Amino acid sequence: MSTETTSTVAHLGIGDRFRLWWDALARPTQWAVGVPFIVLIALLPIIKPPVLTTVGTDFAGVLAQFGMYALLAIGLNVVVGQAGLLDLGYVGFYAIGAYTVGLLTSPDSPWNQTDSWLSQKWAWLFALPIAIAITAISGLILGSPTLRLRGDYLAIVTLGFGEIVRLLADNLTTITGGGRGLSRIAYPIVGVSESRPTGYFSAGNNQAPITSGVAWFWLSIVLIIVVLLVVGNLQRSRVGRAWVAIREDEDAAEIMGVPTFKFKLWAFLIGASIGGLSGALYAGQVQFVIPTTFNIINSTLFLVAVVLGGQGNKLGVILGAFVIVYLPNFFLGRTELFGIPINGNEIANYKYLFFGLALIVLLIFRPQGLFPARQKLLAYGREVYVAARRAALALTRPTSDETTGGSR
Amino acid sequence: MSVLAVAGGQLLADSVISFDLGALARNFWALTIDGLTYGAIYALVAVGYTLVYGVLRLINFAHSEIFMLGMFGQYATLMLLGFGPSGNAYSEGTMMTIVYLGIAMLGGMAVAGGAAVGLERVAYRPLRKRGAPSLVFLITAIGASFVIQEFVHFVLPKLTGGTLGGVNAQQPIRLVQASDVISFANTSISNIEIVIVVSALTLAFAADVFINRTKFGRGIRAVAQDPVTATLMGVSRERIIMLTFLIGGILAGAAALLYTLRVPSGILYSGGFILGIKAFCAAVLGGIGNLRGALLGGLLLGVMELYGQALFGTEWRDVVAFVLLILVLMFRPTGILGESLGRARA
Numbered sequence A: 001m002s003t004e005t006t007s008t009v010a011h012l013g014i015g016d017r018f019r020l021w022w023d024a025l026a027r028p029t030q031w032a033v034g035v036p037f038i039v040l041i042a043l044l045p046i047i048k049p050p051v052l053t054t055v056g057t058d059f060a061g062v063l064a065q066f067g068m069y070a071l072l073a074i075g076l077n078v079v080v081g082q083a084g085l086l087d088l089g090y091v092g093f094y095a096i097g098a099y100t101v102g103l104l105t106s107p108d109s110p111w112n113q114t115d116s117w118l119s120q121k122w123a124w125l126f127a128l129p130i131a132i133a134i135t136a137i138s139g140l141i142l143g144s145p146t147l148r149l150r151g152d153y154l155a156i157v158t159l160g161f162g163e164i165v166r167l168l169a170d171n172l173t174t175i176t177g178g179g180r181g182l183s184r185i186a187y188p189i190v191g192v193s194e195s196r197p198t199g200y201f202s203a204g205n206n207q208a209p210i211t212s213g214v215a216w217f218w219l220s221i222v223l224i225i226v227v228l229l230v231v232g233n234l235q236r237s238r239v240g241r242a243w244v245a246i247r248e249d250e251d252a253a254e255i256m257g258v259p260t261f262k263f264k265l266w267a268f269l270i271g272a273s274i275g276g277l278s279g280a281l282y283a284g285q286v287q288f289v290i291p292t293t294f295n296i297i298n299s300t301l302f303l304v305a306v307v308l309g310g311q312g313n314k315l316g317v318i319l320g321a322f323v324i325v326y327l328p329n330f331f332l333g334r335t336e337l338f339g340i341p342i343n344g345n346e347i348a349n350y351k352y353l354f355f356g357l358a359l360i361v362l363l364i365f366r367p368q369g370l371f372p373a374r375q376k377l378l379a380y381g382r383e384v385y386v387a388a389r390r391a392a393l394a395l396t397r398p399t400s401d402e403t404t405g406g407s408r
Numbered sequence B: 001m002s003v004l005a006v007a008g009g010q011l012l013a014d015s016v017i018s019f020d021l022g023a024l025a026r027n028f029w030a031l032t033i034d035g036l037t038y039g040a041i042y043a044l045v046a047v048g049y050t051l052v053y054g055v056l057r058l059i060n061f062a063h064s065e066i067f068m069l070g071m072f073g074q075y076a077t078l079m080l081l082g083f084g085p086s087g088n089a090y091s092e093g094t095m096m097t098i099v100y101l102g103i104a105m106l107g108g109m110a111v112a113g114g115a116a117v118g119l120e121r122v123a124y125r126p127l128r129k130r131g132a133p134s135l136v137f138l139i140t141a142i143g144a145s146f147v148i149q150e151f152v153h154f155v156l157p158k159l160t161g162g163t164l165g166g167v168n169a170q171q172p173i174r175l176v177q178a179s180d181v182i183s184f185a186n187t188s189i190s191n192i193e194i195v196i197v198v199s200a201l202t203l204a205f206a207a208d209v210f211i212n213r214t215k216f217g218r219g220i221r222a223v224a225q226d227p228v229t230a231t232l233m234g235v236s237r238e239r240i241i242m243l244t245f246l247i248g249g250i251l252a253g254a255a256a257l258l259y260t261l262r263v264p265s266g267i268l269y270s271g272g273f274i275l276g277i278k279a280f281c282a283a284v285l286g287g288i289g290n291l292r293g294a295l296l297g298g299l300l301l302g303v304m305e306l307y308g309q310a311l312f313g314t315e316w317r318d319v320v321a322f323v324l325l326i327l328v329l330m331f332r333p334t335g336i337l338g339e340s341l342g343r344a345r346a
Helices: A014-024 A027-047 A059-082 A091-105 A120-146 A151-171 A212-235 A238-248 A250-255 A260-286 A296-309 A314-331 A344-349 A351-365 A382-396 B002-011 B021-026 B028-056 B063-080 B094-129 B134-159 B191-213 B215-225 B227-232 B237-262 B273-286 B291-312 B314-331
Strands: B180-184 B187-190
Touching (some): A027 A212, A059 A212, A059 A260, A091 A296, A120 A151, A151 B273, A212 A238, A212 A314, A238 A250, A238 A260, A296 B134, A314 A351, A344 A351, B021 B028, B021 B291, B028 B063, B028 B094, B028 B187, B028 B191, B028 B215, B028 B237, B028 B273, B063 B237, B063 B273, B094 B134, B094 B237, B180 B191, B187 B191, B191 B291, B273 B291, B273 B314, B291 B314
């Protein structure tokens, strides 16, 4: 920091610079840059870029899984990142979403009511809103007694909830099939043809270019965009400001007249329904649910995605989800990387070891995550934000490295 | 308990969950004794959670892994003493068995205590220096938990040539053959149960005396109550934190040996996880930060869990534990005895 400042931008990190550039663009220009970028990402599983593509597993399948994890990370981010409520049992909502679809449409389930009057073609779509609604209700049931608890108590209670959901799925053998799970769950039947007798979304569809993984990946991209728009609008509204207030200081928020309990419950409910949506997608894609998918380790893994990406930053947590899903699969089945021989399967096996180490190191040197959120003046327009941000950075950067937060 | 049972019966059809009051009544004393055995183990592990929480306001999520390392520590100690896995229990005579068990317990304590202090040094101290928010501590703890588990899962078998760690549980080394010592009213108490409950209560009593009567204990309570003032009064906060982790680790190591007496085939890299969560539940039940609360919570959770198991069936045991936790927190949000490590008399 010894050089004299000539321009404020020169002192910014890449993240800040990108943010300033992006926020300064006009709305149509943002679309003009954003849409081709999204299309490019959507085409990734068809292009299969040489180094990026996975060797051991189907690249499209990995990306489809990433789509579901991204939804989970966005949902968990609402609860943890925006409202500051630590939820260690988020996997419970994922499970409820998946099991609702399974119970409604699987032939193994005694509660399968759709067969008699609804064709299998529409069963998944019919079950989707029900899954979201039921997960939202379960969020309400868990939240209304427990959200009066503070911080750490809430964490352990949600952890218990996640475990209870899994154990119920495991133990209620007559309904959920217990450890055997529910199979032959419905999926959307679209685009039936000679080569694809069961449509694009069937797990049996491996006809390139549009395999089942690609179809699910595209569907999840659409849903991610929809959810991002909804969550983004909420964030900029009164609700979002209330969440920030609660996260920063719950007592102060309460005194200032924010109905904290109500807004915490909203955060829980919205987070839960996004988790349920992701669970419903999972059930449709895999067409099979078993309790072991929904254990606590996965719950903590979702939290890792959120923290790694940067709590509160919607795009950051999506990248966090990508890291969580993609990295282990990247090494799977790989015997060399850039000419260096490696034992990819072994590295993939060690994923929790590496994630754990990465978490510890990252949190020591960069506790806000890889892509930290910047607190915006939520109530004002973008132009005001950009101007204020520039001014603030120009003031604080040259004197002290610490005050901008991200580099701590 | 009967209220819960009735509610369970009404909510879910009888064909799904059935409950069996007769089984509970018939085996009441046997269940109580077995529950106390588990509860004593939970209580010892819970003390580690509660002390660290009291001093640092941190859920040390990795404490379950410290316990797991303790199990491996005592196992390794027994191997160094020349014992190996065998189908039948060794018969070394009562005196020698106690000596060997004592040495194994010391081994477990050393490993667990060392690991706890090391964890504090490597993972938590740098965060404290930077004044990180509490969520960051918790997530670091989760990361540390991953690392320790996977270390035992993958790295330890490489270091020891496959004798320790790995995917499968360790072959049990049995020093003690379970045999009934006391019998009354068609209930019998085995020697193992007596050993577990007596040694756990002794250690818990020792911990209580240490916290409430000694100079170090006063330091711990002072830091828990008000770290700034405690520092001004000449208490070294860093040293107290290290001591807290050490005590928690030592008790977890002791609990590890007792647990392997009860569940000889439980020595596995993931074997501490659920037990750790339950011990944490026990600490919260009694009032986290409160030493006696941890003991009460542990015993209560152990006993209730087994009553629930008798009522609903083995597979519902964990559900009973978590539902009990949620119910207690709904009515007493800071646990049965409340948070009060700092406020105990001087």
